[in-house]
Amino acid sequence: MREKSLLLKKWAQGLAVAIVALSLHASGASAGVSVDWADLPDPVAQVFEDPYSDLSPEEFDDVLFVVRLRGRLQQDSGTREERQNWQEMLDETEAALAAGGIDIDWLLDQRHVVMERREKAANAGNPVFDGKNITVAGFAIPAPPDAEGRQIAYLVPQRGMCSHMPPPPPNQMIRVRLNSDWTPAYFHEPVRLTGQLNIDPTDHQMVVVDGLMPMRATFMLDADRVETLESREDRLEWSDSAADKLRAAGRRKTGGQTTPD
Incomplete structure (x- = not known):
C-alpha cells in the first residue's frame, strides 16, 4: 500500500513538472513567467519513503529513549x-515498539538514508526553471557586494527569515545579482524581481540582525527588473523597528539607564 502511494505521488509530481514546463514554453523565454516559491524545490526529490514520519510523537520519543539507553549501556x-x-527499561521500550509493529533495529539503520533524502529534498532545485526568465515576489535582504563588486541581495519567501527566524531551506532562498542601482533599503523589503534564474548553489556567511548567519541558496537570479512592493505600513514598521534597536543599543551602553532624547 505504501509503495502504491509513493508511485502515485511520483506520478503526480511528474505531471506537475510537465505542466510547468509547458507553461514556461508557452509564455516565452523573455516574458518572465510568474513563479511561486512552492514551485522552486525539485518535485521529484520531495517524494521518498520516510519511516520516521509515520511515527507518533510517543513512538518517536521511545525511539530516542532506546538510542539513549543503548548509548549508556555501551x-x-x-x-x-x-x-x-537501564537494561530493563531498554527491554521494556523495545518490546513496546515491537508490539506496535516497529522494528527498531531496521528503523535505526534507515536514519542515515533518511537524512540524505531530507537533505536532498531541502537542496534540490526544480530543473524546469534552470536558465529561465522568471518573476518572483519575496522579501529582500541586503548583502555585501560579490568579488566583482556587483550588488548582491537575498530573496526569501517570508519576512523575518534569517534574522528573527531561522533561514529557509536552500531551495527556498535565492541569491540575487542586481543589475541596477537599486539595493534593498532595509532588511526584508518586499519586492518583485524579474530575471534569469539558474541552479547555482552558493554558501556564504554574513552578519544579519541577530549575528552571523549561514546564507545557503540553491538559486542565483540575475535581476533585470525590480518592483518594490513597500506600503506605508512597511515603512512605519521598519522605522519603529529601527528606533527600538537604537533605544536597545543605548540601554546596553548605559547599563540600562535611560538617557534624554
Missing part, C-alpha cells in the same frame, strides 16, 4: 544496579 559507566535498571 559505555563503561553507572553502578551495577543502574545498568540493570
Whole structure:
C-alpha cells in the first residue's frame, strides 16, 4: 500500500513538472513567467519513503529513549544496579515498539538514508526553471557586494527569515545579482524581481540582525527588473523597528539607564 502511494505521488509530481514546463514554453523565454516559491524545490526529490514520519510523537520519543539507553549501556559507566535498571527499561521500550509493529533495529539503520533524502529534498532545485526568465515576489535582504563588486541581495519567501527566524531551506532562498542601482533599503523589503534564474548553489556567511548567519541558496537570479512592493505600513514598521534597536543599543551602553532624547 505504501509503495502504491509513493508511485502515485511520483506520478503526480511528474505531471506537475510537465505542466510547468509547458507553461514556461508557452509564455516565452523573455516574458518572465510568474513563479511561486512552492514551485522552486525539485518535485521529484520531495517524494521518498520516510519511516520516521509515520511515527507518533510517543513512538518517536521511545525511539530516542532506546538510542539513549543503548548509548549508556555501551559505555563503561553507572553502578551495577543502574545498568540493570537501564537494561530493563531498554527491554521494556523495545518490546513496546515491537508490539506496535516497529522494528527498531531496521528503523535505526534507515536514519542515515533518511537524512540524505531530507537533505536532498531541502537542496534540490526544480530543473524546469534552470536558465529561465522568471518573476518572483519575496522579501529582500541586503548583502555585501560579490568579488566583482556587483550588488548582491537575498530573496526569501517570508519576512523575518534569517534574522528573527531561522533561514529557509536552500531551495527556498535565492541569491540575487542586481543589475541596477537599486539595493534593498532595509532588511526584508518586499519586492518583485524579474530575471534569469539558474541552479547555482552558493554558501556564504554574513552578519544579519541577530549575528552571523549561514546564507545557503540553491538559486542565483540575475535581476533585470525590480518592483518594490513597500506600503506605508512597511515603512512605519521598519522605522519603529529601527528606533527600538537604537533605544536597545543605548540601554546596553548605559547599563540600562535611560538617557534624554
